Amino acid sequence: MGMKSDIQLIKDGKRLDGRKPNELRDITIKAGVLDNADGSCYLEWGGNKVLAGVYGPKQCLPRHLSNPYKAVLNYRYNMAPFSVDDRKRPGPDRRSVEISKISAEALERVVLLEKFPETMVDVYVEILQAEAGTRCAALTAASVALADAGLPMKDMVTAVAAGKIDGTVVLDLNKAEDNFGQADVPMAVLQHSGEIVLLQMDGDLTQKEFHQAATMAIEASKKVYELQKAALKDKYKERGSK
Amino acid sequence: MGMKSDIQLIKDGKRLDGRKPNELRDITIKAGVLDNADGSCYLEWGGNKVLAGVYGPKQCLPRHLSNPYKAVLNYRYNMAPFSVDDRKRPGPDRRSVEISKISAEALERVVLLEKFPETMVDVYVEILQAEAGTRCAALTAASVALADAGLPMKDMVTAVAAGKIDGTVVLDLNKAEDNFGQADVPMAVLQHSGEIVLLQMDGDLTQKEFHQAATMAIEASKKVYELQKAALKDKYKERGSK
Amino acid sequence: MGMKSDIQLIKDGKRLDGRKPNELRDITIKAGVLDNADGSCYLEWGGNKVLAGVYGPKQCLPRHLSNPYKAVLNYRYNMAPFSVDDRKRPGPDRRSVEISKISAEALERVVLLEKFPETMVDVYVEILQAEAGTRCAALTAASVALADAGLPMKDMVTAVAAGKIDGTVVLDLNKAEDNFGQADVPMAVLQHSGEIVLLQMDGDLTQKEFHQAATMAIEASKKVYELQKAALKDKYKERGSK
Amino acid sequence: MSVEEVALEVKGDYVRQLAAKGMRQDKRKMDEYRPIKVTPNFIPHALGSSYVELGKTKVIAGVSMAVGTPYPDTPASGTLMTGAEFAPIASPLFESGPPRPAAIELARVVDRGVRESKTIDFDKLCITEGEAVWMVMLDLHVIDYDGNLFDSSSLAAISALLNARIPKYEDGKIIREETSGKLPVSKKPVECTFAKVGDVLMLDPTLAEEQGMDARLTVATTEKSICAMQKGGSGSFSLDEVEGLIDQAFKKGKALRKLL
């Protein structure tokens, strides 16, 4: 956030990539793309390319981490070395560890883990190409992959970010906006209950601006949710036609 | 030891910080300063600030390290990143590992570990501010923390260093003396038996000088021991008055 | 392989170190050189100095890696820090891991591991001085150490490399030939069955050249095999004479 | 599961029962902090430091500095790095070893509060553009752990930064004995953390309350703006709840700022 520059990010009410303030980037979602994983999802979101895979419920290893009341949900957000301009060294860095932690917590709210005590569910998300907003793209894809794996879920998790650029609250920051903008608010919302299960913010927002950003993100999440549902339907149709 | 310099470390029988050859730096000891630890001690020794905490006896983990005849004593000497001029990277370095090893061995002599088979006692010492002589300060504090934890002990471990600067044997080197001096002899002594349970030396000493240094350190340890005892008494008084 | 240079590696049918194309460097093998290891071998091959030690069969640890049908064979190829010009950092690098993997696989073919289910056999090879061809020297020594440990073996593993320099197929590349040559083919062969149990190649070879190189290496392995046998015989004689 | 973990679980259940009745173990109000004590410059040899007690939770923050090359995209700006160590001395629940997710999250959330408030003027930390800048290293050292490390650590962090001095730099060498002024720190971002236990929202959770909570929200504010937020835990918040907590964070933030 907040790198200085003379770049004007909004001109004549349009953003540099031509979007209106409350417009999402293009999103494509496909469920069931991997053969080994129990559930999977490939998602493109603007320039982001994200692959999610789910294994489980399965035996919890190492055993001493298992929980007698519910399944343990592990989430691994991982950037491929070639996903960013400067090669990302393999292995978890501090940023990945934090994103994995809060994303797991978001999913724990919806997956009926108590149905599978002593087991674990592994959610792996590979960021193949990164262009701002990967954590929301990853979590949105992971939610579809969990549903594709047939895991019982209370609701779908849909993640969208809003932010502030050139003093204006906008939806779904792209890379330039993320670098030179003034605030970013990644959120994840449950469609049926309206609950917020992931929320971060950094930058500079007044209470009013936060309200505007949060409302905008929640509104947009409905569109993303439709794409999540459609992806799962397409998958079942395909299966049916085979 | 032994960095070259033109600094004269002793002038007119006084050291740069005004001490006489056989004089200790100021020492303050307080027992029972932490809430979670079973026993604890905060100790200031010249510019050193040291915090010791003890947990145990408790279940020995991992189990295969447990001993059927006695408790295992773990000692972790750890420097806080901000304790030295150039930030110390977190995690054990080779120096810390060595100090931890010999300090554990020193304490094994006094704690009645055979009373608690299959368990372990964890001794943690955090160096918050370092200014020469931290291993002695740490071990002295650890001994108080063990007593504060109520662990049965044969004797108290009291550690003091002597050394040589400008050809003179002196007590308790400070930072400049440690850098530019000629020898350092950290020792830990049991007050009742006179046993030496920690002994290191580096630099250049004749046999005679060693005798002088060792005698000086043992003599000074008596004063430190009084402060250790007083700290424990104060703690009990405080408890009593609550 | 294939660093550029103006060096002529073959002159008048002779190599820089005076060898003919199909000539091995000097090889010395001694079995039973260590006291702790169950079997051991010290081998000099040109400028290579290699020490192999074998422990086992012994309890397989960690237990979950044990195999109910056979012993697990572990192979650790390790370069001493001073074995190469630029100090080798201790610990396995990627090259060592690969060599260890394929060398273990080569030995699995000959050791009757199925006689010792649930156990493991540890083969350690220390490269004390390295001068091209260490993986073949190491595997040849390891095979002698296994025999010295009394482990039942179908056959002896003998490893020799052939290669190409200045367009000519030659045996057993030395350091300059390895750096500036055109191909290297490390092989390990069983003498009685003629089976190839280790084979790597890098550089540039036609099919014909490969045939020539492989034949040359197999032929030379017979000489090395005689030295392996002699080393084991000498060991038994020595023992007998004690 | 260790004895300590079992005991903590029991305490967490108790916290939930109490909360359902609108009560807290230590009889605090829902929007009340435990006693707070800030001791700036606790480690006088360090360039900046502070020791904070928040109830039984105790944290030390220390500031170190070094000279390094700037990032290519900000060639005229100093840098900040924040680390947190959960020293095992602080709790039977901590173990030695590399920082676990919770310690990483703590360091990153404290870092974000400091960084995003733009309280440090990084441009003033430039020595030679593109070549040499001051690297500020902020280390959080937890020594006694009874919950709410976010608020205690961020208080210690900003307090340490406020008393930090920059050493002299001459001829490519750092002269630690001399100073070339104070670290340019202009604002006082503070973090307020709320736990949601069932339907109850409570400020400044203790360890037992953290164990019993469903979710957690941390809001970092300066006088006028929110500069960072972090939700944690497997529970959720409604947007109304979040906005209410932001409101509270602004109010409580003022009180915290007075301690600095």
Place this chain on the structure above:
Amino acid sequence: MSVEEVALEVKGDYVRQLAAKGMRQDKRKMDEYRPIKVTPNFIPHALGSSYVELGKTKVIAGVSMAVGTPYPDTPASGTLMTGAEFAPIASPLFESGPPRPAAIELARVVDRGVRESKTIDFDKLCITEGEAVWMVMLDLHVIDYDGNLFDSSSLAAISALLNARIPKYEDGKIIREETSGKLPVSKKPVECTFAKVGDVLMLDPTLAEEQGMDARLTVATTEKSICAMQKGGSGSFSLDEVEGLIDQAFKKGKALRKLL
């Protein structure tokens, strides 16, 4: 032993029974590849990339570049570094953590095929002799694993290198948005891997076939030469077998090269 490992063991036994009758599970001929699909430039933001499907096995290769100092003994040559990650998304058999021996072997065998074929003209990657050269970093990312990672990964690798471009380098800075031409790649080395199951030699083993095999031979060829080989597994080959497989590798290599 996990459920997956037990299941795989059973499949391996079945493969051996079938092979003894001259058959394969998926009815392929012994010298037949599974369907292969190569999608070059799959990660358009990367300097070079390719996505390869070989039956159910799926691998992405990506090329990154940086400027660094050359090795002292080759002061006028760029460098190549190849890494392979067995992401746990690819198989229940993979775990997170540092690269295991199999991943290291894969990276090194793919690297050797590329390097030894001299397909990259490293001299053209020199910027300033002895000071600055391009470092090519080739990363293999396995995302679905059903055997024969050698052939799929080396195909992805060479395909990614063939479409890789070099960013502009000016005044000591990399300008990623502009290009200073394509990576100088002249040949198309390809790798063919054969499994030996009992006495039967079969091309392109699936995961089950790898489980059931005694030994494995990988042969990397360019049009005219063998450039790398690697034997694996605890079984063995006769020299005749090796030479026969080299022969096949030249033939199959031609077909693979057409996919690039």
Place this chain on the structure above:
Amino acid sequence: MSVEEVALEVKGDYVRQLAAKGMRQDKRKMDEYRPIKVTPNFIPHALGSSYVELGKTKVIAGVSMAVGTPYPDTPASGTLMTGAEFAPIASPLFESGPPRPAAIELARVVDRGVRESKTIDFDKLCITEGEAVWMVMLDLHVIDYDGNLFDSSSLAAISALLNARIPKYEDGKIIREETSGKLPVSKKPVECTFAKVGDVLMLDPTLAEEQGMDARLTVATTEKSICAMQKGGSGSFSLDEVEGLIDQAFKKGKALRKLL
């Protein structure tokens, strides 16, 4: 507990019983070394090396050198770094992995003996003040372990340093094939290690004696001075005992020095 560890424990008990009767397993006198054999220059390609056998204990020391920047506080002095590896080939008690406390202690005690005796003239290892100095890297490689690694390793270390040569350094490059003289080594510090078993003090403990001992004292001496000491083990020494052992160390040191 492994079979080897149990066996060792039994041997340790036996050592204690013998010691109580004034005896040692191998019939040595209490102040007697096992046979010592020093083979300098054992690794001729290395800059310096030595192979030492002390009874069944076998250690190789090797010297490597590189050019690096000096420490800021000693800009005109070369540096020394000492490492020790307990290769698992040396004993069933050693495992692979990062150096354990015992290996670290060994390396540091050997390093201290060398460093504090000032036997290496580090000022002569300066190439360009503040910029380039020789870094001496001394590596201890234990290949057979039967106790008393301190004395055997320090002997190997000083022997290797005594035969070490400095490569030529020209135009910023190391020319290993040529030499620019010997490493400037002036003294022969040697270490003598004593075990205390019950009340008995014995020189040069074997592995079984180390197992049975209560405490250990290592004394490093040059001809005239003590240059390093290290006490180990959970037992203790009286000051009289320490002074007696220092006396012995001076006497035994003379004999050791003749082997160099």
